[in-house]
Amino acid sequence: MGKIIRFLPLIVFIALGAVLYRGLFLKPQELPSALIGKPVPAFSLPGLKNAEAVLTPASLKGQIVLLNVWATWCPSCRYEHPYLIDLAKGGQVSLYGLNYKDDRQAALKWLDDLGDPYLLNVFDEAGRLGLDLGVYAAPETFVIDHHGIIRKRFAGPIDAKVWQEEFAPLVKMIRQEQARGE
Amino acid sequence: MLNRILCAVALLFVGATTVLAMPSQTQGFDDPVMEKRYQSLIKELRCPKCQNQNLADSNSQIAVDLRNEVYDMLSQGKADMEITSYMVDRYGEFVLYRPKVSQLTYILWFGPAIILFIGVVIVVIAARRKAATKKELSLSSEQQQQLDAILKEKD
Numbered sequence: 001m002g003k004i005i006r007f008l009p010l011i012v013f014i015a016l017g018a019v020l021y022r023g024l025f026l027k028p029q030e031l032p033s034a035l036i037g038k039p040v041p042a043f044s045l046p047g048l049k050n051a052e053a054v055l056t057p058a059s060l061k062g063q064i065v066l067l068n069v070w071a072t073w074c075p076s077c078r079y080e081h082p083y084l085i086d087l088a089k090g091g092q093v094s095l096y097g098l099n100y101k102d103d104r105q106a107a108l109k110w111l112d113d114l115g116d117p118y119l120l121n122v123f124d125e126a127g128r129l130g131l132d133l134g135v136y137a138a139p140e141t142f143v144i145d146h147h148g149i150i151r152k153r154f155a156g157p158i159d160a161k162v163w164q165e166e167f168a169p170l171v172k173m174i175r176q177e178q179a180r181g182e
Numbered sequence: 183m184l185n186r187i188l189c190a191v192a193l194l195f196v197g198a199t200t201v202l203a204m205p206s207q208t209q210g211f212d213d214p215v216m217e218k219r220y221q222s223l224i225k226e227l228r229c230p231k232c233q234n235q236n237l238a239d240s241n242s243q244i245a246v247d248l249r250n251e252v253y254d255m256l257s258q259g260k261a262d263m264e265i266t267s268y269m270v271d272r273y274g275e276f277v278l279y280r281p282k283v284s285q286l287t288y289i290l291w292f293g294p295a296i297i298l299f300i301g302v303v304i305v306v307i308a309a310r311r312k313a314a315t316k317k318e319l320s321l322s323s324e325q326q327q328q329l330d331a332i333l334k335e336k337d
Contacts (some may be wrong), residue, residue: 005307034274101243127247134272136230136244 009036016157024038027092033142033153035171039147040067041132048099049120055122061117064174065144066167068158069130071102072110075139080157081114087163088117093143097121100130100138143167143175211255216256221253223265226280230273 040057045052060067068084071079088095097118099107104123111118123129124170133142134153143152151168158164209218217295224237235254237245248269255265269277281287321329 005304008304034270034272064193131251132272134230134274136273 009090013165030142033150035133035134035150035153038075038150040142040144040150042100042167043124043129043132045129046096046123048104048123049112051104051123055120059120059122060094060096060144060148062096063178064146064171066092066093066095067098067142067144068095068118069098069100069133069135069140070105070143071100071138073102076088076157077139078114083157083159083163084117085115087158096120098129098133098135099123100135101127141167143170146178201274209250211256218264220253223256223262224249226278227252227266228277228279229271230277236279 040060042057043055047055053165056142066087070081084095087093095117097120099121100122104125107121107123111121127135131142132140137155139155141154141158142150143154145151151174152167152179154162154166158167209220211220219224221238227237227248229235229237229240229248230244231242232240235245238247251268255268260268266278274287275284277306281290283291290327
């Protein structure tokens with residue numbers, strides 16, 4: 001007993017050190033989404049290009065859907081845009097956009113100037129869908145599987161490295177599930 | 183010259199603190215009860231973007247939006263519980279400054295008490311041991327008499 005007591009400060013020190021050391025590598029800004037495993041929340045919003053269109057969750061149909069939340073006021077969105085264009089060309093996923101709290105004209109000009117990687121853009125001027133998705137900034141990207149279930153939420157810009165580390169394994173997994181008919 | 187520099191520095195400082203101390207813009211209710219509920223809700227809810235601030239303190243876009251959301255929901259007559267669970271559904275337990283007691287948060291809720299308990303146990307054991315050693319070291323009355331005798335002899 002006495003020996004344990006003597007070493008207790010050292011044990012506590014090591015335990016605390018381990019916890020704090022681990023804390024150095026956590027990314028608290030990457031919140032787990034409350035929506036993982038749930039379907040895309042219901043919405044009924046206009047399209048960005050076609051204001052007459054009424055878009056609903058059913059409008060986001062593809063093999064594996066990537067829903068990218070973006071806006072012209074968001075500098076990181078500009079950073080990730082070229083990669084999104086590459087990604088769209090790759091054809092691995094169906095890339096949809098959620099134009100979040102933006103100005104329609106500015107957004108259209110952005111797509112004209114920088115290229116349009118999206119199959120379709122939902123125009124969420126008031127940020128209602130953004131709120132229902134738990135979006136707190138742009139860019140954010142959601143992976144939606146073939147059943148319409150949200151499988152991942154990623155906050156921050158996507159580039160090749162992020163894609164390889166964060167998205168590629170999940171996309172592969174969903175494709176396997178699909179192949180098995182799950 | 184020095185005075186001027188000091189003055190400039192002081193002004194800068196005052197300017198900086200005024201900006202920091204500027205209250206965030208919030209809507210208000212005329213009804214004091216509603217206003218109190220509103221204020222306590224936006225203090226209990228954490229800003230998801232700027233994680234160490236609550237909705238009341240933050241002026242980030244999302245905090246403004248969520249404050250307005252709280253305001254609207256209160257105006258619609260929603261209960262406080264409904265409002266917090268609405269936020270939790272979207273942003274996760276994280277938005278609560280006082281998270282619910284669950285497996286994930288046991289350590290938050292009970293950690294301090296456990297650490298205090300361990301501390302008390304250590305102090306008690308240490309104190310007992312010290313008392314025990316003291317007892318061992320002290321002389322029995324017989325030994326004390328012998329010591330006194332020796333000391334007397336020396337004198």
